[in-house]
Amino acid sequence: MVQRSRAAVSFHGAGDRPGRLGRAPYRPATFREDVGTVAPRRDPARGQCGVAAPRTGDPQLHRRGLSGQFPVPGASPHPRRCRPLRHARAGSGSGFSETGRSTRACDLLPDRRGDGDRVRHAEGSKPVRLDLALVIPVHDDLPGLTRLVGEARQNGLFRQIIVVDDASPLPVPAMEGVTLCRLPDNRGAGAARNAGLDLVDCTHVLFLDADDTLLPELSRLTEHLAETPNFDLCQFKYAQSSELRHGHWGQPDYDEAVWAEAGLSLARHKVLSPAQRHLIAQTANYPWNKICRTEFLRAEGIRFMEIPLHNDLAFHWRVLSRAKTVIASDRICTYHRVHTGRAHLTNRRGHERLCVFDALDTVRRELAPLDPDWHAAFAAFASGLVTWARQGLDEASLDQFDRLSDQFFENMKETGFPPARSDKF
Secondary structure, X not given: OOOOOOOOOOOOOOOOOOOOOOOOOOOOOEEXXXXXXXXXXXXXXXXXXXXXXXXXXXXOOOOOOOOOOOOOOOOOOOOOOOOOOOOOOOOOOOOEOOOOOEOOHHHOOOOOOOHHHHHHHXXXXXXXXXXEEEEEEEXXXXXXXXXXXXXXXXXXXXXXXXXXXXOOOOOOOOOOXXXXXXXXOOOXXXXXXXXXXXXXXXXXXXXXXXXXXXXXXXXXHHHHHHOOOOOOEEEEEEEEHHHHOOOOOOOOHHHHHHXXXXXXXOOOOEEOOHHHHHHHOOOOOOOOOEEEEHHHHHHOOOOOOOOOOOOOHHHHHHHHHHOOOEEEEEEEEEEEOOOOOOOOHHHOOOHHHHHHHHHHHHHHHHHOOOOHHHHHHHHHHHHHHHHHHHOOOOHHHHHHHHHHHHHHHHHHHHHOOOOOOOOOO
8 A cells, every 4th residue: 555645645445446546435425215305424535515316217417506515416505405316207318307407417517606706797797708719629429529519609618619520430520610620540639639739829728528518617717717817727626427327426536535635625716836736636637627828838848648548648747747827626617428338448458558658657757857746646646547557457468567567667766756556456
């Protein structure tokens, strides 16, 4: 087991989900069928009430949620009495519950405006918007792309919508209000995002995948960011479908534990200290929970790696380690779908997974000149990621994976990084 350092969240011991950093114990709420309420249990790692939905059927999504906490589909505004979830007609696929209320993911969140926001808009002043571009890489997912572009056009938050078609078998057609770029060869999401970044002429940029969903909280976040001068990066919270399957709304527990460790569980709009950055860097290396200043990315030469998997890993560490000002927000602004089945590239467990060491070694070399707290943070992150990547790996790839792993951690040691893993998996 890896011991806690001043910059590293401790690695898991037995009984926790393998390969994840800072995984908080699962604390489901209790559902009382006799009175039809959900009683949330206090989760110290989250610093708030974590509420679970009833386990019967598939949870459907509604607007109302817990005010000031993670909104829970179907929950009442009172933190101690919550409505049970309603369920849509089996197989209806209509996006609406039996009551006729929308169950679309874009309708998930309540509008959590503060008192100051209510006063300002009551007086009729027009909110200031961030000059924001949306870059969407896509390969063979026209339905998802069409939905996401429709959401982006409807909410009016983006001056530019850039779609990069990564050589889909059926080319993406032209869309109104969309800058479309088609790559001649299928080069992966990293190359597609880089091509999209080259076309951005807005001051800030957000990267989403075609199967992601924009949530209403993004509007409030961009209003705050428009009034925040000279920030290079804003990392916000996201919701993930794997948590919703268990009746929870928000990030996975391992990310929530890191936010709690950094004292950011309820950080509406906070500039991070160096110590907080070291911790937040250990969250999952996703691109869809970050708004970046375009000129910062270009001045620092920050790009995505063009490899089959883990192409966003180096981007994650580059922006967090090089930005002058990093803002954290607890607003849940995007919803990410986690796919099951090996047909999806992210779930491949063959030789494609070996490129994780290309990404990790790139970050190791780039972080080597930085201070020991960055070393400790990356050592803990790498330990968890390598352990997770080995889970379920095809047997034919295990020997090569273990050789590359041993070489990587030997390089870490020689570069001055602290030991952050046991000698055996």
